[in-house]
Amino acid sequence: MSEIILTPLDQPEVPLEASNIKPDVFAGKTIEEIKNIEILHGNTPVKLSEFFEVTGESSENPAELKIIIDGNVDRTKRIGEGMNAGEILIKGDVNMYVGAEMKGGRITVEGNAGPWAGQTMIGGELEILGDAGDYVGSAYRGDWRGMQGGTIIVHGNAGNEIGEYMNGGKIIIKGDVNIMTGIHMNNGLIIVEGDAIARVGAEMAGGTIVVKGIVHEFLPGFEYLGVEKDIEVDGQTIPGAFYKFRGDHAIKGAKGTVYVAVRGNGHIVP
Amino acid sequence: MEYVKNVVCPFCGTLCDDIVCKVENGKIVGTINACRIAHNKFVHTEGATRYTRPLIKKNGELVEVTYDEAIEKAAEILAEAKRPLLYGWSSTECEAHAVGMELAEETGAVIDNTASVCHGPSVLALQDVGYPTCTLGEVKNRADVVVYWGCNPMHAHPRHISRHVFSRGFFRERGKPDRTVIVVDPRETDTAKIADIHLQVEFDRDYELIDAMRAYLLGHEILYDEVAGIPRETIEEAVEIMKNAQFGILFWGMGLTHSRGKHRNIDTAIMLTEDLNDFGKFNLIPMRGHYNVTGFNQVASWESGFPYCVDFSAGKPRYNPGETGANDLLLNREADALMVVASDPGAHFPQKAVEYMAEIPVIAVEPHRTPTTELADIIIPPAIVGLEAEGTAYRMEGVPIRMRKVVETDLLPDKEIVEKILEKVREVKASK
Numbered sequence: 214m215s216e217i218i219l220t221p222l223d224q225p226e227v228p229l230e231a232s233n234i235k236p237d238v239f240a241g242k243t244i245e246e247i248k249n250i251e252i253l254h255g256n257t258p259v260k261l262s263e264f265f266e267v268t269g270e271s272s273e274n275p276a277e278l279k280i281i282i283d284g285n286v287d288r289t290k291r292i293g294e295g296m297n298a299g300e301i302l303i304k305g306d307v308n309m310y311v312g313a314e315m316k317g318g319r320i321t322v323e324g325n326a327g328p329w330a331g332q333t334m335i336g337g338e339l340e341i342l343g344d345a346g347d348y349v350g351s352a353y354r355g356d357w358r359g360m361q362g363g364t365i366i367v368h369g370n371a372g373n374e375i376g377e378y379m380n381g382g383k384i385i386i387k388g389d390v391n392i393m394t395g396i397h398m399n400n401g402l403i404i405v406e407g408d409a410i411a412r413v414g415a416e417m418a419g420g421t422i423v424v425k426g427i428v429h430e431f432l433p434g435f436e437y438l439g440v441e442k443d444i445e446v447d448g449q450t451i452p453g454a455f456y457k458f459r460g461d462h463a464i465k466g467a468k469g470t471v472y473v474a475v476r477g478n479g480h481i482v483p
Numbered sequence: 484m485e486y487v488k489n490v491v492c493p494f495c496g497t498l499c500d501d502i503v504c505k506v507e508n509g510k511i512v513g514t515i516n517a518c519r520i521a522h523n524k525f526v527h528t529e530g531a532t533r534y535t536r537p538l539i540k541k542n543g544e545l546v547e548v549t550y551d552e553a554i555e556k557a558a559e560i561l562a563e564a565k566r567p568l569l570y571g572w573s574s575t576e577c578e579a580h581a582v583g584m585e586l587a588e589e590t591g592a593v594i595d596n597t598a599s600v601c602h603g604p605s606v607l608a609l610q611d612v613g614y615p616t617c618t619l620g621e622v623k624n625r626a627d628v629v630v631y632w633g634c635n636p637m638h639a640h641p642r643h644i645s646r647h648v649f650s651r652g653f654f655r656e657r658g659k660p661d662r663t664v665i666v667v668d669p670r671e672t673d674t675a676k677i678a679d680i681h682l683q684v685e686f687d688r689d690y691e692l693i694d695a696m697r698a699y700l701l702g703h704e705i706l707y708d709e710v711a712g713i714p715r716e717t718i719e720e721a722v723e724i725m726k727n728a729q730f731g732i733l734f735w736g737m738g739l740t741h742s743r744g745k746h747r748n749i750d751t752a753i754m755l756t757e758d759l760n761d762f763g764k765f766n767l768i769p770m771r772g773h774y775n776v777t778g779f780n781q782v783a784s785w786e787s788g789f790p791y792c793v794d795f796s797a798g799k800p801r802y803n804p805g806e807t808g809a810n811d812l813l814l815n816r817e818a819d820a821l822m823v824v825a826s827d828p829g830a831h832f833p834q835k836a837v838e839y840m841a842e843i844p845v846i847a848v849e850p851h852r853t854p855t856t857e858l859a860d861i862i863i864p865p866a867i868v869g870l871e872a873e874g875t876a877y878r879m880e881g882v883p884i885r886m887r888k889v890v891e892t893d894l895l896p897d898k899e900i901v902e903k904i905l906e907k908v909r910e911v912k913a914s915k
Contacts (some may be wrong), residue, residue, distance in 0.1 A: 227819050255566035256796040329803075412691075432694050433710045
């Protein structure tokens with residue numbers, strides 16, 4: 214696999230938009246050509262080389278190309294947006310929309326990611342080793358078709374409205390989440406290994422949510438189905454005892470399933 | 484003394500259009516029909532400090548300058564900025580908004596109005612799940628069940644209740660006795676005191692309450708005996724009243740749009756309204772605050788396809804509240820210049836946002852001395868629409884009404900100021 218290393222120079226206060234940082238665009242270009250790729254600095258188009266030092270070797274095939282961003286890009290948005298193949302490794306924090314509309318390939322963020330990571334994702338893998346913001350794997354504003362496929366793994370915490378309007382794929386949050394996890398979810402799987410504050414599965418019509426930690430408050434529109442042990446989800450078994458709920462019955466014909474670990478969650482059972 | 488009739492009030496979204504102004508020596512000295520807030524706006528146009536000349540900050544001091552100099556300096560700031568923010572707009576007329584949209588496009592700016600700290604969440608929700616609405620005239624003539632959720636019109640929209648709810652309508656001949664008023668509010672407000680039913684919801688639990696209502700409405704049992712501090716039976720009783728309405732109306736305010744969950748509270752309230760239409764007729768109207776906050780959303784939608792938070796930085800309109808809202812841009816330290824028109828973010832934004840405002844150039848098109856003008860580098864005083872200038876405004880539910888000019892002034896209206904800035908921006912850009 215060929216590697217291209219982008220070393221960020223000083224990140225500006227007015228953020229950069231760099232949906233062109235992805236193997237699909239870099240493939241088949243020389244280092245000189247890559248330096249001249251256009252990114253947006255606020256409302257002004259600039260060359261990539263104004264804000265990044267570019268070294269390494271490109272490849273004809275995007276699937277054979279790995280882009281390594283060697284530092285913090287916390288003022289850069291849309292890295293890997295719409296990417297189809299190859300790999301991006303970000304050795305620091307990244308701003309909004311990392312891996313949005315991603316169709317294939319793999320993105321790893323070693324630091325934290327801003328909101329809308331993996332927005333309307335279709336395929337591929339997005340792994341965030343730090344925290345993620347709100348709207349991980351969400352829909353575009355006003356759209357009712359969110360994430361379709363692929364996998365998002367967040368090792369830290371995430372914010373509100375994770376998997377908003379999710380239609381497929383898998384989101385795993387190893388830390389805690391805020392409110393509205395799986396809002397308007399239709400299909401797919403969300404696993405929260407930490408705690409959730411409230412409104413898990415709000416207005417969900419389908420799909421599955423598993424919370425292994427504490428759910429502080431639960432919604433009254435769900436139906437309690439009892440305790441299930443060693444649950445089967447997405448072809449894998451999750452060991453332990455879980456309260457099972459169906460809903461959200463605020464939605465007509467809702468068939469969503471929420472599993473909440475029995476341990477520590479006695480307060481949400483009617 | 485001259486009596487000017489059928490004046491439209493430029494204060495709240497109710498846009499009362501029956502005000503009579505008493506004018507003496509070119510000044511409004513009294514009003515008839517106006518509420519106390521409106522009366523004060525009409526008779527105290529001068530405020531504590533009314534600017535009559537443009538001002539520019541030179542060496543830390545505000546110095547009087549000509550309109551031309553202030554406009555030229557403002558245009559230079561906007562033309563050179565990489566992420567300018569044009570904010571405010573809700574207390575001026577739609578024709579000024581249209582020029583503002585053009586200015587935003589020309590400068591690759593983000594343009595946003597006060598909806599983003601007000602009913603922006605309502606706009607987000609209605610894009611997600613729809614907008615079953617009606618006019619205030621229909622409310623007056625038809626409504627038999629009126630729900631006020633998270634709003635206190637007795638104080639915020641003082642004539643809203645008397646004009647549309649307590650008044651007699653075509654099918655509600657007796658007025659108030661023909662209607663059931665439900666108020667949902669954690670506090671015992673003056674609006675709650677006149678309600679037939681007051682659901683004293685726990686603070687920040689509105690979503691839970693609506694979730695329970697919707698589940699019960701669709702024939703399911705509510706999971707808990709008590710939701711949001713309200714017993715299951717009371718919730719069921721309230722839903723039965725709404726279900727049996729011939730013509731129901733849900734008005735909602737900041738208590739719903741800015742408590743926990745924000746746009747999702749409205750989303751589920753809209754869905755409740757939609758579900759209620761399986762039984763009778765039910766509608767909703769947001770209690771819009773500024774008299775023309777709705778107008779900006781209308782203008783922005785027809786000009787760009789998006790109602791607020793419109794980002795022109797990529798040369799085409801884009802939109803994402805949370806990224807392109809005024810507060811998002813200030814709190815994330817993205818904006819590098821700010822123009823405020825007909826609004827006072829200095830008084831109403833979070834402290835961190837205001838602190839950042841102090842770090843960037845601020846242009847204020849504003850008639851009075853406000854916390855925003857204290858931070859401004861350029862102050863351009865306009866004529867006040869509805870008093871000294873005419874124009875179009877949209878009432879809270881989207882009915883356009885022509886604002887009248889009552890008295891004369893030498894000051895330029897907002898529209899002309901923004902037009903002149905736009906012209907200058909084009910000149911500055913062409914000279915580069």
